[in-house]
Amino acid sequence: MNIVYETEVNRCLLCEDAPCSKACVYNVNPADRIRSLYFENEYSAFKNFNNECDKCEGFCEQECVLKKYDKQISIKDLMKHLGDLKDNSEIINEDFDVDISSEICGVKLENPYVLSSSVVASNYEMIDKAFALGWAGCAFKTICLFEQHEASPRFSVLKSRTGSFFGFKNIEQLSDHALEENLIVFKELKEKYPSKVIIASIMGRNESEWEYLSRKCDEAGADVIELNFSCPNMEDGSLGVTIGQDKELVERFSIAARKGTKKPILAKMTPNVQDMLPYALAAKRGGCDGIAAINTIMSITGINIDTLTPEPSIRGSSSLGGYSGRAVKPIALRFISEVSESKDMKDMHISAMGGIETYRDGLEFILLGASSLQVTTAIMQYGYRIIEDLVNGLKNYMQLRNISNLKQLIGGSIGNIVELNQLERDTILFPKFNSDTCIGCGRCHISCYDGGHQAIQFDKETRRPKLLANKCVGCHLCKLVCPTSSITTLTKRIKRRD
């Protein structure tokens, strides 16, 4: 999408019960279309779009709530852009049937998307709402047999320049409801939604507690048990991540949980280790059927430089806390890829999470071997409604490529991740400048000079860059900083000079 429209889409507040759509007299529903653009689901954004906005005075813009604070969103321009996108896009064969169902060790999921164990899956009302909107299952907030004493405040964020959460830190522990209360919720949810999948996340302090909790959750109707070996926020420092960093404990507590149930068990792994595989294999030895990863990354999101207190500040102090959201996706992808490429993990289910906001994010984990996907931070920020674009985006992607079954995509990229010494290093791919779309900002020149190899000349008269091929090493920094995507690459690779 063009940078101007992208910025405008990112400025949209994605309002509840959006006044713009309510004001629309042509049933265009701009709010849902902009939301689909926001979540990278372009096809749904322009599906069934007949641009009648030209005829309208723009009642939608007049109702935009942003007007009370800033300039309203240019909805009419965005809708015009949608029309252009539609005209220039490939047509999807919507009659082509795609099956996006998946499974966790034989337990069927209507789609791969599940609420991950956290505040977003804490009680009946929340999960009822999420299921009704289309989530295929939920990993319930971790259940234990001891009381929680939470700190306030308990979150802190790193924001992107447009204001959305980029990274999210929490210092929250486990469910603040008693075991019996949570078990009743499982039963009620299972009664109302027999085909949705309930994953009971549990944490014990010793073997008998792991066994007891897995048995109780099984009896209450949970379909899958998830062992929380990874919460980094426990007041009792011997629990959570401390267990997940000890292979013997992982194996021992997996064995204990296995005694309580014959249902599938996933071990929820911590990314706060050098290599996740040995811990995943310990869980396998203990009888687990798969892993769920990643839990949050131990972090400090920031220090207030006026008060010298870390965030979130609790009477001037804070602790390390779990980092999640978009910022952690690259780290989560790395762990999923390392675990799934191991032959010893072939029969183990992989339930992936860490920064999933859009269908593209989820698909990346599927291509690296995950069969189910879990989400928390994006829901905390945008709500359960993101499921619509997660599902439709995935379906559109598959229809466009004539892929009938999600299973065809699982692990599709694994072979493309190789050791560093296996990469071809004899040729260079040069950048190619499109002077028609270049707006002459000179950012490519600045970055190439100060952070690259001084291979771009910038003509101050024409305000256009020129490549100095004898200096270019083909690093593509220029392409990455270009705000208008006016730098692409040549198709032919050139032999590297020595």
Ligand SMILES: Cc1cc2nc3c(=O)[nH]c(=O)nc-3n(C[C@H](O)[C@H](O)[C@H](O)COP(=O)(O)O)c2cc1C
């Ligand atoms: C506020 C909050 C509470 C969480 N509580 C739990 C929990 O009780 N049990 C658990 O296994 N993971 C918990 N998590 C971790 C998430 O399930 C998930 O592994 C992590 O946030 C990465 O996914 P995301 O980037 O989609 O949020 C929590 C995360 C957050 C942000």
